[in-house]
Amino acid sequence: MSISALSPTRFPGGISGLLQVASLLGLILLLFKAAQLYLHRQWLLKAVQQFPCPPSHWLFGHKKEFQKDQELQQVLKWAEKFPSACPRWLAGSRLSVLVYDPDYMKVILGRSDPKAHGIYKFVSPWIGYGLLLLNGPTWFQHRWMLTSAFHFDILKPYVAVIANSVQVMLDRWEQLISQDSPLEIFQHVSLMTLDSIMKCAFSHKSCAQLDRNSRSYIQAIEDLKDLSFSRIRSVFQQSDIIYSLSSNGQLFKQACKLAHEHTDRVIKQRKSQLQNERELEKIKRKRRLDFLDILLFAKMDDGNGFSNKDLRAEVDTFMFEGHDTTASGISWILYALAAHPEHQQKCREEVQTILGDEASITWEHLDQMPYMTMCIKEALRLYPPVPSVSRELSKPVTFPDGRSLPKGIIVSLSIYTLHHSPKVWPNPEVFDPSRFAVDSTQHSHSFLPFSGGSRNCIGKQFAMNEMKVAVALTLLRFELLPDPTRIPLPMARIVLKSKNGIYLHLRKLK
Numbered sequence: 001m002s003i004s005a006l007s008p009t010r011f012p013g014g015i016s017g018l019l020q021v022a023s024l025l026g027l028i029l030l031l032f033k034a035a036q037l038y039l040h041r042q043w044l045l046k047a048v049q050q051f052p053c054p055p056s057h058w059l060f061g062h063k064k065e066f067q068k069d070q071e072l073q074q075v076l077k078w079a080e081k082f083p084s085a086c087p088r089w090l091a092g093s094r095l096s097v098l099v100y101d102p103d104y105m106k107v108i109l110g111r112s113d114p115k116a117h118g119i120y121k122f123v124s125p126w127i128g129y130g131l132l133l134l135n136g137p138t139w140f141q142h143r144w145m146l147t148s149a150f151h152f153d154i155l156k157p158y159v160a161v162i163a164n165s166v167q168v169m170l171d172r173w174e175q176l177i178s179q180d181s182p183l184e185i186f187q188h189v190s191l192m193t194l195d196s197i198m199k200c201a202f203s204h205k206s207c208a209q210l211d212r213n214s215r216s217y218i219q220a221i222e223d224l225k226d227l228s229f230s231r232i233r234s235v236f237q238q239s240d241i242i243y244s245l246s247s248n249g250q251l252f253k254q255a256c257k258l259a260h261e262h263t264d265r266v267i268k269q270r271k272s273q274l275q276n277e278r279e280l281e282k283i284k285r286k287r288r289l290d291f292l293d294i295l296l297f298a299k300m301d302d303g304n305g306f307s308n309k310d311l312r313a314e315v316d317t318f319m320f321e322g323h324d325t326t327a328s329g330i331s332w333i334l335y336a337l338a339a340h341p342e343h344q345q346k347c348r349e350e351v352q353t354i355l356g357d358e359a360s361i362t363w364e365h366l367d368q369m370p371y372m373t374m375c376i377k378e379a380l381r382l383y384p385p386v387p388s389v390s391r392e393l394s395k396p397v398t399f400p401d402g403r404s405l406p407k408g409i410i411v412s413l414s415i416y417t418l419h420h421s422p423k424v425w426p427n428p429e430v431f432d433p434s435r436f437a438v439d440s441t442q443h444s445h446s447f448l449p450f451s452g453g454s455r456n457c458i459g460k461q462f463a464m465n466e467m468k469v470a471v472a473l474t475l476l477r478f479e480l481l482p483d484p485t486r487i488p489l490p491m492a493r494i495v496l497k498s499k500n501g502i503y504l505h506l507r508k509l510k
C-alpha cells in the first residue's frame with residue numbers, strides 16, 4: 001500500500017519526510033513564482049502592444065542584441081526602424097520603453113513621475129537616497145534647500161578655485177607629454193573635477209589631485225558604475241541575497257566601503273574645522289553657505305537638521321554627480337576639439353582675445369566666449385555625459401501621436417539617441433557648432449544633456465562654468481591632436497565612457 005508524502009505516519013521524526021514536505025513546498029513556491037512572472041509578462045505584452053520592437057527571448061529578453069557594449073549603437077539602429085519609442089526587454093518579465101522623440105520627451109519631463117525604482121535602487125547602497133534618488137515631498141524639501149548652493153553669488157568665486165585645479169592638471173600634463181606618446185586624459189580630468197568639487201562644495205582645503213585617497217575613490221567609482229550597470233541588465237543579479245553572495249556583490253560592497261570612507265573623511269574634516277571659532281565666525285558672516293555647510297546647518301520645517309544618513313546620502317550623491325559627469329563632459333569636449341582642428345583654433349583665438357596670455361579667468365569672461373560655448377554644446381550633443389534617465393509611470397500617459405502606456409511601466413529617456421536622431425539633427429554625426437548659433441531654432445526638447453522639467457540637473461550652471469574654464473585654459477596651453485590608432489568608442493554606463501579610453505596628443509604652445 002503506498003503512503004502519501006504528507007501521511008502523518010511518516011512525517012514525524014522522519015528526515016526524509018521533512019525533506020519531501022520541503023521539496024513540495026519549494027515546488028509550489030516555484031510554480032507560484034513562475035505563474036506570477038508569466039502573468040506579469042502577459043500584462044507587459046498587452047501594455048506595450050502599440051509599440052513594436054524586435055523579437056525577444058522569453059527569458060533573456062533582448063540580451064543577445066545588446067552584447068559587447070554596443071548598447072548605444074544598437075538603440076540607434078532600432079530608432080531608425082521604430083519611430084519615437086521602442087520597448088526593450090531586459091528579461092522575460094522586465095522591460096523599459098526607450099523613448100527618443102522630442103515630443104515624447106516633453107510629455108514625460110512635463111509630468112512628475114518618480115525615478116524608476118527598479119533601476120535606480122541598484123545604486124542606492126552606494127549614493128543613498130540623496131537628491132538624485134529621492135522622490136515626493138522629501139525630494140522637494142531637499143531640492144529647495146540645496147538650490148541656494150548654486151546661486152550665482154556662490155558660483156562666482158568658484159571660477160578662480162576651478163581655474164586653480166585646472167592649472168595643476170595642465171602643469172602635470174606638461175611634465176608627462178612627449179612628442180610620440182599620447183596621454184589618456186579621462187583619469188587626469190576626473191582627478192581635477194574631483195579636486196574642484198571638493199574645494200567648492202565641501203570646503204576641502206588641500207589638493208585632491210595630489211592625494212592617494214582621491215585616486216582610490218575614483219577607482220572605486222569606476223568599479224561601482226560598471227558593477228551597477230551590469231546588475232541592472234542581468235537576469236541573475238536581481239535578488240539582493242544572491243547578489244551579496246556573488247563575487248560581483250562582494251566587489252560592490254568593497255567599492256562602496258572605499259567610496260564611503262572618502263565621503264566620511266570629508267564630512268569629519270569639515271565638522272572638525274567648524275569646531276574652530278574663527279571658521280565658525282567666517283560662516284556666520286557669509287550671506288550664502290556652501291553646499292556642505294547648508295547640510296550641516298540646515299533646519300527642516302520640524303526644527304531638526306539632516307539626519308546623519310541623509311547627510312551622507314547627499315554628500316555621496318554630490319561627490320559622484322559633481323565630478324564624474326563633468327569629467328566625462330570635459331574629456332569628450334577636448335576629444336571633439338582635437339578631432340576638429342579648425343574649430344579648436346577658432347575657440348583658441350576667441351579665448352586669446354579675451355584673456356591675452358594672462359590665463360587668469362574670471363566669472364565675467366565666461367559670457368564672452370560664444371564660439372567656445374557653441375562647441376561645448378555641440379560636444380555635449382554628440383557625447384551626452386548622462387546617456388539616459390528613467391521614470392516609472394505613476395499614471396497612464398498618452399503621447400501626441402495617440403499611443404499610450406499604462407501606470408507602472410518604466411520609461412527610459414534615451415538622451416544619446418535623441419541627440420543622434422537624424423529627424424531632430426540633420427547629419428547627426430557631423431560636429432557642427434553652428435547648430436547652436438543664437439539665431440538657430442530647435443525643438444524645446446531636442447537638446448537635453450541636463451535633462452529637463454523639475455528633475456533637471458541642479459548643478460547645470462556649475463558644470464557649464466567648469467567646462468568653460470577647463471577648455472579655455474587647456475586651449476591656451478596646448479594644441480590637441482587625436483590619436484588615429486585609438487579613436488574613442490562611446491559606451492553606455494551610468495555616465496558616458498569611452499570603451500578604449502580617451503587618448504590625445506598634446507603639443508605645448510609657444
Ligand code: HEM
Pocket residue numbers: 115131132133143317318321322323325326329384385386389390448449450451454455456457458459460462463
Ligand atoms: C556636464 C555635467 C553634468 C551633466 C551632463 C549632468 C546631467 C544630469 C542629468 C541628465 C540629470 C537628471 C538625472 C535623472 O533624471 O535621473 C542630473 C541630475 C542631477 N545632477 Fe547633474 N549633470 C552634470 C553635472 C552636475 C554637477 C556638477 C552636479 C553637482 C554639483 C550635479 C548634480 C546633480 C544632482 C544632485 C541631480 C539630481 C537633481 C534632482 O533630481 O533634483 N550634476 N544631472
